[in-house]
Amino acid sequence: MxxxxxxxxxxxxxxxxxxxxxxxxxxxxxxxxxxxxxxxxxxxxxxxxxxxxxxxxxxxxxxxxxxxxxxxxxxxxxxxxxxxxxxxxxxxxxxxxxxxxxxxxxxxxxxxxxxxxxxxxxxxxxxxxxxxxxxxxxxxxxxxxxxxxxxxxxxxxxxRNIWDFGPVQTTSRSGILVITHPAQRSAASTILSDAIAARTTARKRWPYPWRDPIIIMVPSTVSELARVLQTQFDLSSFVAFASSSLTRDKDWSLTGDRVFLHWSNYSRYDTGYRRLILDHEFTHLATRAATGPYVQSFMDEGTAQYYGEAAAGNAAPYTRTRVRSGRFTGRVPEDWFFTAGPPEDIYLAYELSLSFITYLGKRFGHNAGARAYQATAAEKPVSPGTWRYHQGLAFRRTFGVGFESLERGWADATRKAYR
Ligand SMILES: [Zn+2]
Structure with a gap:
């Protein structure tokens, strides 16, 4: 999922x-x-x-x-x-x-x-x-x-918000607001308990301070979720989303952070895994106040897995298949990989992201991915240059090594590990 x-x-x-x-x-x-x-x-x-x-x-x-x-x-x-x-x-x-x-x-x-x-x-x-x-x-x-x-x-x-689709009610505790439809009333207290525990973990794991309140929304159906998020891709297998709106009021920033839960998928998991899902989403929220226009999805998804889920990126079946069949490109995944491909390609995009952040961690210490994230996020306001150019500046500033060189090092290590 x-x-x-x-x-x-x-x-x-x-x-x-x-x-x-x-x-x-x-x-x-x-x-x-x-x-x-x-x-x-x-x-x-x-x-x-x-x-x-x-x-x-x-x-x-x-x-x-x-x-x-x-x-x-x-x-x-x-x-x-x-x-x-x-x-x-x-x-x-x-x-x-x-x-x-x-x-x-x-x-x-x-x-x-x-x-x-x-x-x-x-x-x-x-x-x-x-x-x-x-x-x-x-x-x-x-x-x-x-x-x-x-x-x-x-x-x-x-x-459209979830209150366009039916009545809503709220449950809140300790800076976490859960908005559901009445039919999901019983879900709200489970979500709240999960969220309080997950927030403690996510705050501990993300190396930078994060104290923002959290808003969680629970649509009733996949079509409602799709209309709220205005997505064109299949949401049926997704469990949770962190979404934000972009404001250009002062330069470039993300505001209005929300976590959307696909309840029928989320509720299938046991408590530990549900909290892991929220650890991941809350790590996204932790990065939102600082994030910038040149942060790519692979940085978001890599850091959310590496820090939020405390995942290590060792078992990567889709990467192994690609390396062994000679179809591993040696490039980090572009943003569209995370939504547009068949499920196997989407899984691969997540694997490669985690693998890249893990590589940074092995080479420069546990906080390296987070440091690289913050440095890339700080590349604003909007100015000329591609994301690769700005990310290259940020990586060089952080590690003394350019992004292209790190990507080549990661690709070589990945080929070696899975060939
Ligand atoms: Zn994510």
Whole structure:
């Protein structure tokens, strides 16, 4: 079974969240300013728990949309909402409306990317930040949100959370929040006990301090999980994911860290293995505050196995097969290997990642993988050069040896071990 890092990278440059819209009359303000005013009012209604005001921001919208959003409102209000904001983002897509949309909605229509930021009180060090693609209609100066699925034909999907799929409830203890549907109510206490134990282990094993609270979400079905994560690959054999949103607000950083559990797979394992799965995922979380754009999946997955699982990378059946059949490339796996291939290739990608971090540990000491991770993560802000270039700088700074040379050394050692 796979346990995988998965980051929901939402690209694009942001306007400042909750930026106050200058007080202007509709006649002398731009449509963007008027739209932001609507969004600010809508977000304030969510923040205050004002359902009538929230509903007023959807005047004239189709009844099924209003119904679904009101349900969403009721459900999110059962969660410990710390902050909620909606910010018009125009830099990436501009206005996505087509003439057909104007005809369809009979009015001045704009379809826009909106940054939705949600922070749970006491749990998020900074808000999760995801995209909504909202259809906004201006009818006689009255603005309203009338849809959020109109550009799914371009695969521009509005964020869905597990509370879009049904009621949710929370269980929390000691800085860990578990959000489930009522049907998984009995799972929550098992997950919480597992998580508390796993966090202690993960903190001990990762060489750098990590004290952040943890949010764990438990969708009901694979299709729900797939829609929340917006994945195109088969999730049926995955057990857990660490996901984060990318914010470009200040340079480049990951925020809104969440662990998603595929409960029907997770619950098949005994306590020890369940905690090992969480040790792995929590090690991903431990790296998120510091991570950077040039950290590759093999570094994430290698360190999560080597430190989180305390795995050694000695038994590697898929690597052995590759070496013996002459199909071992001697390169660390590229990011797409972790999701796109057949299961054997995905297993191989995990094996090679662990094997590379283990090689660093043997050569430069137990903390070498973590040191290399931190150094690569520190290669920011965004600047020219490929990940290999930046990683090369980081490795040379850390070990006095370039990445290419280390990769060759690892490849030679691997061929020798398995031939
Ligand atoms: Zn992982």
């Amino acid at each position: 796979m346990r995988c890092r998965l980051s929901l990278f939402a690209a694009g440059v942001l306007l400042i969240a909750a930026q106050p819209v200058p007080a202007q009359t509709p006649s002398d303000s731009t449509w963007q300013q008027q739209a932001q005013k609507l969004l600010t009012a809508r977000a304030a209604a969510v923040q205050k728990g004002d359902l009538p005001e929230f509903t007023r921001t959807m005047r004239g919208a189709p009844a099924p949309f209003v119904k679904a959003r009101r349900q969403w409102f009721d459900r999110i209000r059962t969660l410990p909402l710390g902050s909620y904001s909606l910010t018009l983002a125009q830099d990436q897509f501009g206005d996505l409306a087509l003439p057909a949309d104007t005809r369809n909605y009979k009015g001045d229509v704009h379809i826009v990317q909106v940054k939705e930021r949600i922070a749970f009180k006491g749990f998020d060090r900074s808000p999760a930040e995801e995209d909504l693609f909202l259809t906004l209609r201006n009818s006689g100066g009255a603005w309203s949100v009338v849809a959020d699925t109109d550009r799914e034909n371009l695969f521009l999907m509005s964020m």
